Amino acid sequence: DAGVTQSPTHLIKTRGQHVTLRCSPISGHKSVSWYQQVLGQGPQFIFQYYEKEERGRGNFPDRFSARQFPNYSSELNVNALLLGDSALYLCASSLVGIGNTEAFFGQGTRLTVV
Amino acid sequence: RKEVEQDPGPFNVPEGATVAFNCTYSNSASQSFFWYRQDCRKEPKLLMSVYSSGNEDGRFTAQLNRASQYISLLIRDSKLSDSATYLCVVNGGGGSYIPTFGRGTSLIVHP
Numbered sequence: 001d002a003g004v005t006q007s008p009t010h011l012i013k014t015r016g017q018h019v020t021l022r023c024s025p026i027s028g029h030k031s032v033s034w035y036q037q038v039l040g041q042g043p044q045f046i047f048q049y050y051e052k053e054e055r056g057r058g059n060f061p062d063r064f065s066a067r068q069f070p071n072y073s074s075e076l077n078v079n080a081l082l083l084g085d086s087a088l089y090l091c092a093s094s095l096v097g098i099g100n101t102e103a104f105f106g107q108g109t110r111l112t113v114v
Numbered sequence: 115r116k117e118v119e120q121d122p123g124p125f126n127v128p129e130g131a132t133v134a135f136n137c138t139y140s141n142s143a144s145q146s147f148f149w150y151r152q153d154c155r156k157e158p159k160l161l162m163s164v165y166s167s168g169n170e171d172g173r174f175t176a177q178l179n180r181a182s183q184y185i186s187l188l189i190r191d192s193k194l195s196d197s198a199t200y201l202c203v204v205n206g207g208g209g210s211y212i213p214t215f216g217r218g219t220s221l222i223v224h225p
Contacts, residue, residue, distance in 0.1 A: 042215030
């Protein structure tokens with residue numbers, strides 16, 4: 001069975017550009033969460049979606065947005081990229097939309113903003 | 115005070131040693147707790163959930179102390195393959211299920 005898949009795996013963008021990151025959850029999982037991890041820190045929660053509805057939002061600016069599609073895949077969009085947006089972006093899927101269940105992470109998208 | 119705090123380490127121990135990590139959290143209403151393991155440049159993977167009564171999985175023991183608001187992870191008989199970063203995760207509190215990760219504790223097991 002396929003795990004959580006993210007694309008692309010690596011990405012280089014310039015300041016001011018826009019980026020879209022994609023995530024496909026494990027089959028049967030209806031919840032997708034997005035995290036940002038900078039070097040030396042733990043993952044920081046950005047968004048959680050369950051059944052195509054936003055269920056949680058972390059402390060990130062409005063430049064960050066996301067959505068979940070009918071097949072439960074998800075996109076994370078970041079506008080007006082800043083150098084500080086350089087990080088590993090992780091997607092996690094879980095069976096249900098509450099945080100008490102195990103989350104399975106994808107391998108991440110490593111974004112570099114230059 | 116950070117919501118979830120961990121000593122970043124690194125903890126440098128010989129094979130066979132016993133090592134313990136603590137993680138403190140600030141929200142007394144937090145409802146669920148986990149330990150994740152993250153290898154270098156890889157994604158986090160669930161190591162174990164932490165239950166109120168404490169739980170054990172082989173060489174790993176997790177405990178929760180709600181009164182003092184910390185969770186712990188004990189690793190016995192350390193193996194070289196245990197070298198990784200260990201992340202604690204705290205969920206919930208105040209009607210929210212937003213998970214909060216600690217910054218992680220680095221463990222290096224040497225021969």
